[in-house]
Amino acid sequence: MFREPRERPLIYLDSAATSQKPDAVLDAMDRHYRRCNANIHRGIYAIAEEATAAYEDARRRVARFVGAASPAEVVFTRNATEAINLVAHAWARANLAAGDAVVLTEMEHHANLVPWQLLAADRGVQLRFVPVTDDGELNLDAYRCLLADGRAKLVGVAHISNVLGTVNPVAEIARIARDAGARVLVDASQSVPHLPVDVRALDADFVAFTGHKMLGPTAIGALWAKRELLDAMPPFLGGGEMIREVKLTGSKWNDVPWKFEAGTMPIAEAVGLGAAVDWLECVGMDAVWAHDQEIVAHAYKRIAEVPDVRILGPGPARRGALVAFTLGDIHAHDVATVLDAHGIAVRAGHHCAMPVHERFGVAATVRASFHCYTTHDEIEALVHGLSRAREVFV
Amino acid sequence: MSEFDDLFRENILEHYKHPRNRGTLEDPDYTYEDSNPLCGDRLRMDFRVRDGVIVETRFVGHGCSISQAAASMLSEKLEGMRLEDARRIGRGDVLDMLGIELGPVRLKCALLALKTMKAGLYGINQWPDEAEQPRP
Numbered sequence: 001m002f003r004e005p006r007e008r009p010l011i012y013l014d015s016a017a018t019s020q021k022p023d024a025v026l027d028a029m030d031r032h033y034r035r036c037n038a039n040i041h042r043g044i045y046a047i048a049e050e051a052t053a054a055y056e057d058a059r060r061r062v063a064r065f066v067g068a069a070s071p072a073e074v075v076f077t078r079n080a081t082e083a084i085n086l087v088a089h090a091w092a093r094a095n096l097a098a099g100d101a102v103v104l105t106e107m108e109h110h111a112n113l114v115p116w117q118l119l120a121a122d123r124g125v126q127l128r129f130v131p132v133t134d135d136g137e138l139n140l141d142a143y144r145c146l147l148a149d150g151r152a153k154l155v156g157v158a159h160i161s162n163v164l165g166t167v168n169p170v171a172e173i174a175r176i177a178r179d180a181g182a183r184v185l186v187d188a189s190q191s192v193p194h195l196p197v198d199v200r201a202l203d204a205d206f207v208a209f210t211g212h213k214m215l216g217p218t219a220i221g222a223l224w225a226k227r228e229l230l231d232a233m234p235p236f237l238g239g240g241e242m243i244r245e246v247k248l249t250g251s252k253w254n255d256v257p258w259k260f261e262a263g264t265m266p267i268a269e270a271v272g273l274g275a276a277v278d279w280l281e282c283v284g285m286d287a288v289w290a291h292d293q294e295i296v297a298h299a300y301k302r303i304a305e306v307p308d309v310r311i312l313g314p315g316p317a318r319r320g321a322l323v324a325f326t327l328g329d330i331h332a333h334d335v336a337t338v339l340d341a342h343g344i345a346v347r348a349g350h351h352c353a354m355p356v357h358e359r360f361g362v363a364a365t366v367r368a369s370f371h372c373y374t375t376h377d378e379i380e381a382l383v384h385g386l387s388r389a390r391e392v393f394v
Numbered sequence: 395m396s397e398f399d400d401l402f403r404e405n406i407l408e409h410y411k412h413p414r415n416r417g418t419l420e421d422p423d424y425t426y427e428d429s430n431p432l433c434g435d436r437l438r439m440d441f442r443v444r445d446g447v448i449v450e451t452r453f454v455g456h457g458c459s460i461s462q463a464a465a466s467m468l469s470e471k472l473e474g475m476r477l478e479d480a481r482r483i484g485r486g487d488v489l490d491m492l493g494i495e496l497g498p499v500r501l502k503c504a505l506l507a508l509k510t511m512k513a514g515l516y517g518i519n520q521w522p523d524e525a526e527q528p529r530p
Contacts, residue, residue: 349434363435
């Protein structure tokens with residue numbers, strides 16, 4: 001994967017932050033810019049039609065990849081954060097009022113917290129949080145209680161926690177929400193890149209994910225939502241392309257999904273994401289998940305053997321492709337600095353999830369995260385690096 | 395030189411493992427607590443001042459080796475210093491004490507002690523030499 005000349009070999013264990021990109025993705029974007037760079041949905045000339053076809057073809061591939069009923073259910077966004085903000089603005093502001101509640105969890109990424117805090121401040125909507133057990137699982141009994149008074153109109157939950165690695169029982173969470181009359185938004189940023197995700201099987205209403213964690217480029221993500229919800233929602237951003245007809249004092253909106261795609265979209269990035277989806281389908285998502293499960297089980301076992309290590313989250317049996325931990329009293333930044341000196345890239349800090357760190361009483365953790373290209377040798381190098389960190393600081 | 399080599403500089407690890415002036419003062423003349431939420435570094439510094447001279451400094455806190463070593467070194471430097479002289483300690487002085495160059499993230503670790511000291515003694519509550527820092 002890493003063929004560019006470097007001073008030293010790179011062991012990249014930060015794929016939960018962003019994955020590396022295969023040649024197929026880089027080539028597809030390069031080809032797009034060199035051969036058919038034109039704006040989409042506008043030009044009458046040949047390369048504009050080719051660019052439009054490539055962009056819409058990418059949408060079809062993404063839709064098929066996540067099991068959408070139709071490509072119209074997939075709205076391209078900049079990332080999962082923008083997809084969630086789209087729901088918070090276009091759907092929630094039209095459907096929620098003071099006195100309603102949004103149920104989130106203590107393990108959410110800031111991307112699935114802050115948009116709802118802004119909504120709460122703006123509309124007087126109450127936020128409720130499903131507690132996390134000491135094992136890093138959601139407390140489903142407490143969750144049912146949070147829905148009991150019928151005020152909850154939306155449940156927002158991460159499919160896989162980017163800190164704990166917990167794989168949440170999203171289908172069950174969605175069923176409970178539905179029984180209570182609440183819609184469900186799933187932040188699938190850490191799941192769509194790693195395991196087969198079928199949005200209809202999840203039975204959610206909104207699913208947000210991002211391209212750059214699934215071997216695609218940055219600045220392209222997607223919101224999947226049920227067609228009837230998208231049709232009924234007012235637009236998010238206003239501008240070109242999202243309209244059918246504009247007069248000086250008013251406009252008619254375009255059909256979905258274009259109603260939500262204002263301005264020139266990241267066309268080459270969409271093409272790159274389409275190529276990433278092809279690449280992942282070639283490998284097979286069952287095979288990717290099986291590899292990730294084997295790697296994370298091995299990593300969990302080996303990291304746990306290092307003295308003074310405390311791993312956050314559930315055991316290795318069923319866990320997303322990441323392990324976040326503390327190493328005694330050594331600060332995460334110090335650990336990461338020693339690992340960096342050994343050519344190992346890990347994340348150190350709160351990983352955009354401060355509340356879950358507070359829940360477990362730690363300011364920062366070291367996080368090693370993996371993808372289909374991670375090898376057992378790289379895990380061994382990590383473990384060796386952790387021993388070096390102990391030698392330096394203990 | 396990489397940050398790793400720098401960490402092995404004896405003075406930083408030595409101050410980290412055996413901090414000077416660690417603790418608190420009873421009835422300090424000045425005390426201030428600050429944090430760097432990005433890293434989770436926390437620091438409290440206490441000062442005793444007699445006739446315009448800093449006679450005692452203590453600090454407690456937790457964080458990375460650089461933040462804690464910088465607090466230890468600064469506390470040593472401050473003892474016996476006149477308040478008006480301590481006020482002139484800047485970012486460069488702290489980096490000279492540490493003897494390292496740092497990237498933008500770890501720079502804040504290094505400067506937390508100086509920021510805490512300036513806030514506690516002079517009510518200057520901002521990152522030292524902010525104008526000089528490269529914008530992200």
